[in-house]
Amino acid sequence: MATTSHAARLRGFARSFHPAGLTLALLFFVWSMTPSLLPRAWFLQAVATGISLATGYGLGCLVAWIVRLCGFSPRLPDRVRRAGWWALAVLTAVTVPTFLVLGSWWQQITRDLAGVERVDRADYLLILPLAVVVAIAILAAARAFRRGAAALTRLGSRFVPVRVARLLAVVLLGVLASVSINGVLHRGIISTADRSAATADQGTAEGVVQPSMPERSGSPASFQAWESLGREGRTFVAGGPSAGQIAEVTGRQAVTPIRVYAGHQATTDIEEAAALVVDELERTGGLDREVVAVATTTGRGWVNARVAAALEYTAGGDSAIAAMQYSFLPSPLSFLADRESPQVAGRALFEAVERAINERPASDRPKLVVFGESLGSFGGQAAFSGAPDMTARTDGALWVGTPNFSPQWAHITAHRDPGSPERLPVIDHGEHVRFAASGADLDLGGAPWSTPRVVYWQHASDPITWWSPSLVLQRPDWLREPLGPDLDPGVRWIPFVTFWQVTLDMVFSADVPAGHGHTFGPDAAQMWAAILNPEGWTEADTSRVHTTVAALATG
Incomplete structure (x- = not known):
């Protein structure tokens, strides 16, 4: 029965x-x-x-x-x-x-x-x-x-006409569903993940030890306690090449690079954290270096080790990289929970460092460059109103794997030169801003490249860059145009389907070799060589840095 x-x-x-x-x-x-x-x-x-x-x-x-x-x-x-x-x-x-x-x-x-x-x-x-x-x-x-x-x-329908009752019922249920989902997401998933991430942030990655050199935050000479830097901050300041390693690779005299950092455990106030970073720059003599780089981190405070090291090799160690942590959450959850903090952090740190530099005599100011990857690129660009502002206030920028929702990136891409592809736009004939998937793309057919130089480094197969809610019903230009070399020729835009495909592509977008997806590696050598354009630098120098950086772990 x-x-x-x-x-x-x-x-x-x-x-x-x-x-x-x-x-x-x-x-x-x-x-x-x-x-x-x-x-x-x-x-x-x-x-x-x-x-x-x-x-x-x-x-x-x-x-x-x-x-x-x-x-x-x-x-x-x-x-x-x-x-x-x-x-x-x-x-x-x-x-x-x-x-x-x-x-x-x-x-x-x-x-x-x-x-x-x-x-x-x-x-x-x-x-x-x-x-x-x-x-x-x-x-x-x-x-x-x-x-x-x-x-x-x-x-x-006992009180109002049926059609009105039906509309009100759908709206009411929609609002209740939205409130319930957001409540569960923020009070449940996000809060639990934040507590878990805060606990994990207290740990230290294997092989990472406290630096003894005064040029690093977290050292015995630092204003910032080693324990306060967070897991990613400790990894960042403990890494990087020594003066001897730089000299061996470049064949030139070098100095020990400076890396300064403030962790989220030191203070949760973003403006205060930026001030702490500037204090570290002052303490280490970072503002006396040839190049000062402001790096906006991802949600949990991560800086790509290859991108940072490539800058230091290219600058001969005569550099200082300033960064800070603004969240305990990894980027995907940070994106869902709080898109404001990365922008506030990127703006606060850049402006604090910019003020400190502008207080010095014009003849005694270092080059000021900026960089950031993924959510760090999104946040770092918030310090600027657009490309003209970047070139007016910096001596160069490297934006890596920029998310599609970044307003500056979107504006620049939308106003590309006619005929240039969305995948690798050409901006004002490449006068200041260039897009590249690899170092070779920077040449742009030998077109003149004025300084300051801004580089957007992005891959055709990176879902972080190409994901957008508009994929649901709108075919993007990058799927109308010739596809990138690492995409299957059969890739097509399909209403609704492409949106979910690209959404799920993001899950493991960094678990592919460098040069694909959301993994950016040794080509940072070409990017920084082009941006900094050191005197006497050759392609052979770039090649040696590329080989050296390729052997590094990504973080």
Whole structure:
């Protein structure tokens, strides 16, 4: 009896699906298996496919509802209905396995292009069951929302017209859902993650020891206690080349580079943290160096070791890098919880250092450069109103893996020279600002390059740079134009689907070799050589720095 009851419920559940919805769901399944920017693990592909299935089903039902609303509701004979269901079943039986195989093949090609080791294609057989679970979960949530709206509509229709009651019910449930999700996100996930990250921040990475040289924050001579710098801050100040290592690589005399830092444990006030960093610059004599670099960190205070070291090698160690931590959270959670702090921090630190430099006689001022990666690029650019402001107030800038939501980047990219691609825009014929995926892109066909020089370093396969909510319904220029060399030629924009593909590409975007995705490495040597343009510097010098930096860990 129980078995019969379960079977009846299962049949009833199956009959609740609309054929138009299932047809579009099948189409979206096919689209979801196509390649995007980076290779995806099978479980991420399953999530993307599940969301796509649910999206396709919902759009199919929406189309059917609109057709009925227009008064077209044909009553087909049972024989025709059965034939239609059988046709859909056969089509599904052929299409699903075909595109599971094709999808696994496309992923292997994408892995080859990104320099990632291939995986067992049999894993992709697991995509279908997990995708179905994800799709059913989304559908169940949507149906629960619909039932709730119907109940509220019946209640509200006692007092107002039905259409008004229905609109109010949908709005009310939407607001409640939004408030609930945001509440859970901030009070639950974010607060828990913040406490966990704060605890982890007290640890020290393996192999990192307190520096003894006075040129580093956290040393015995420093105003900043070693324990206050945080995990990433300790890694930053303990790293970097010595004067001897720089001289060995460049063949020139060198001095010990300066690295100063203030951690979030020292103070949670961003303006105060910036002042602490300037105090460290004053203490170490950083403002007497040839180059002072302001680095805006990612959420947890990370600075790319390769980018920092490349600057120090190129400057012959006659440099000081100033950075500070403004959050305990890693960048993805920091982005969700607080987009304001990176901008406030980037602006506060740059302006504090700029003021300290401007207080010195004009003839005694160091070169002032800025850099930042990912959320650090987003925050660092907030100190400027745009490219003209950057070139007016700095002696150079290197913005690495800039997120799509960065307003300065977006404005500059949107106003690129006609005919230049969004992937690597040309700005005012390359007079001051240049975009590059590798060092070779900086040449720009031998066009003159005036100083100060601003470089945006970005990869065609980096989802951090190309992710945008507009991908849902709008094809971006970078998918209209010739694709980057590390993208599968089959990458296409597909409404709704591309958005979720790129969203999930971000999860492991830094787990690919340098030169792809969100991993930036030894080409920092070419970037800094072009920006700083040291006297007497040669391509051979850049090549040696490139080789040296390539051997470094990324953080």
